Amino acid sequence: MAGFGTRTYIGASWTVMAAANGSHTWTEVAVTNPFPNTVAVGVSFRNTAGADAGFFAISSLPGLGQTTFSANNPIPPNLTTGWFLLFSFPTPIVPLALVYWSDAVRNHIEVTTVPIEQLDGDGFPIGECGCARPVATDMHTAQLDWHPPLATVLSADMSDERARAMLEFFRVTQSAPGSLDAAEPFTYVEGLLLDEEAAEFRSSFGGTPER
Numbered sequence: 001m002a003g004f005g006t007r008t009y010i011g012a013s014w015t016v017m018a019a020a021n022g023s024h025t026w027t028e029v030a031v032t033n034p035f036p037n038t039v040a041v042g043v044s045f046r047n048t049a050g051a052d053a054g055f056f057a058i059s060s061l062p063g064l065g066q067t068t069f070s071a072n073n074p075i076p077p078n079l080t081t082g083w084f085l086l087f088s089f090p091t092p093i094v095p096l097a098l099v100y101w102s103d104a105v106r107n108h109i110e111v112t113t114v115p116i117e118q119l120d121g122d123g124f125p126i127g128e129c130g131c132a133r134p135v136a137t138d139m140h141t142a143q144l145d146w147h148p149p150l151a152t153v154l155s156a157d158m159s160d161e162r163a164r165a166m167l168e169f170f171r172v173t174q175s176a177p178g179s180l181d182a183a184e185p186f187t188y189v190e191g192l193l194l195d196e197e198a199a200e201f202r203s204s205f206g207g208t209p210e211r
Contacts, residue, residue, distance in 0.1 A: 008119040009086040011097045014045060018076040022104030024205065026072035027114070028198060029084065032094040036063035038180035040089045040173060043069050043192070047082035055084075056162060057194070058169050059187040060180055061093075070198035071191070086116075089173075090180075102205040109205060162190065 017025035033039050038060055045055035055071040073080070086095050097114035117125035165188035172186045187194070193201050 006087055006089045007092045009088075009093075009095055009116050010083060010119055010125060011086070011095070011114050011116045012083045013048075013081055014071060014084050014097065014114065015079075015081040015099050016071055016073050017079045018074050019104075020076050024072070024074060024102045024104075025099065026070060026201070027084075027097060027099050028071075028202070029069045029086070029095060029097045030066060031061065031069070031086065031088075032066045032096075033061045033063060033091075034094055035091050037091070038062050038183070039091055039093060040169070040180060041067065041093060042087045043084060045071055045082065045084040047080055049082075053080060053082055054191045056190040057188060057192050058166065059189075059194075060172075060183065060185050063181070068195055068198045070193040070201055072193065072201060074201075092118075100202065100205075162188075 011029065014027035015025045016027065017023070027045075029043055031041050031043075033041075040058070041061045042058040043056065045053040047053045053071075055069075057069055059067060061067055071084075084097070086093070095116050097116055099112045099114060101110045101112070102108075103110065120126050169186050169188065172183050173180055175183055
């Protein structure tokens with residue numbers, strides 16, 4: 001059984017794009033709770049400069065449950081990319097991130113898996129590989145100067161509304177000492193689509209996914 005404490009993960013990289021010709025790129029982060037007890041889950045998307053990209057959520061996730069966060073901006077023209085951070089408490093989660101590219105010209109969808117690494121207490125990836133440098137594609141040709149960010153940026157640029165939501169979330173979790181299972185469900189979302197909304201957004205694009 002895993003030890004107790006906050007676990008932090010970094011994903012490199014995410015992309016949101018909408019072109020005038022109808023092509024779209026969006027990123028979905030699926031989080032699975034492999035344990036029978038409720039966990040607290042949070043996600044924060046940052047742009048390549050490290051600034052808050054406006055995609056943020058915190059939520060309680062029941063035991064053996066799964067939730068999906070979808071970062072997208074369907075209004076053209078736009079192109080934003082960067083990295084994202086996840087955290088879970090009190091046990092680890094199983095995260096998976098996919099970048100979808102719906103090519104309106106060729107009428108098909110390409111799907112790319114985003115590398116995700118768990119961070120240690122100093123904010124650096126655990127393991128030999130670390131995070132992969134974002135790769136230039138047809139959607140994103142700029143050369144990025146990639147540096148592993150510190151875990152403390154998770155709460156950087158926090159708005160008053162977001163800070164209040166975090167405090168409310170901590171209040172809810174503390175209302176049931178020792179167990180999130182007894183606490184009332186809680187979700188705060190900023191700029192993201194969750195679960196059914198994410199699936200509905202994905203299904204609105206035609207084509208056959210290619211990996």
